[in-house]
Amino acid sequence: MRAAGHATKERILAAATAEFAEHGVAGARINRIAAEARASKDRLYAYFPSKQALFEEVVRQWAVDVGERTAVRGDDLPGYVGRLFDDYLGNPQTARLQAWIDLAEPDRLASDDLRLTALRPKIDAIRQGQADGHVDPSWHPADLLIVLLGIARSMALSALAVGKIDGGARGRDAAGIRRAAVLAAQRVTEPPGSTQG
Incomplete structure (x- = not known):
């Protein structure tokens, strides 16, 4: 994985950790995670095929x-x-x-x-x-x-x-x-x- 891709994935994981900690799985929103990670939803789903996988x-x-x-x-x-x-x-x-x-x-x-x-x-x-x-x-x-x-x-x-x-x-x-x-x-x-x- 290229350095830029790795950095994006790490930002997604950090944003997802904060989102899941705050709202749980059911209340977490992919839109908020992507926005916080400065990534598109398409990019997020390229790394993680579902919210459950994330x-x-x-x-x-x-x-x-x-x-x-x-x-x-x-x-x-x-x-x-x-x-x-x-x-x-x-x-x-x-x-x-x-x-x-x-x-x-x-x-x-x-x-x-x-x-x-x-x-x-x-x-x-x-x-x-x-x-x-x-x-x-x-x-x-x-x-x-x-x-x-x-x-x-x-x-x-x-x-x-x-x-x-x-x-x-x-x-x-x-x-x-x-x-x-x-x-x-x-x-x-x-x-x-x-x-x-």
């Missing part, structure tokens, strides 16, 4: 980017929650996009679904952490991952909203909320009888 590429790119920024290690799941928290705060669009992804087709996850493809290595890291004695083995790795993702996302959303809710009341700053998220993850993951915390 959404799937946004999801794929999102999963890769977030995975690279936050990296799961079975010997440091609380650290993973901290990195996810930081990523949500640094990229608020990520939390909105993830919510729309979760709502897109929650009951139909094919074995090659992009969400499952992105989650498998994380589940494997948790399983390895359990085998190595770093993580409570009573958890099913997939269930634990869901809990950790929930802690990171809900606490980050709390941190994003805290200034609006209570004016940043004492002890409710983003750093304090992050510490609470990491501590919660530590307590949830530590093996029985552990002296970690």
Whole structure:
């Protein structure tokens, strides 16, 4: 692909990411995406044959980017929650996009679904952490991952909203909320009888 074509495709993906994060798949409009990307609809459809195909590429790119920024290690799941928290705060669009992804087709996850493809290595890291004695083995790795993702996302959303809710009341700053998220993850993951915390 020529450099100009690559730049156009990247602009389309950036515009689509913002559009899907704001409006979801159903509410997103190809006209707005093309206009924001400074590309014609014909050019957009040359790269992505449908809105669904464009959404799937946004999801794929999102999963890769977030995975690279936050990296799961079975010997440091609380650290993973901290990195996810930081990523949500640094990229608020990520939390909105993830919510729309979760709502897109929650009951139909094919074995090659992009969400499952992105989650498998994380589940494997948790399983390895359990085998190595770093993580409570009573958890099913997939269930634990869901809990950790929930802690990171809900606490980050709390941190994003805290200034609006209570004016940043004492002890409710983003750093304090992050510490609470990491501590919660530590307590949830530590093996029985552990002296970690």
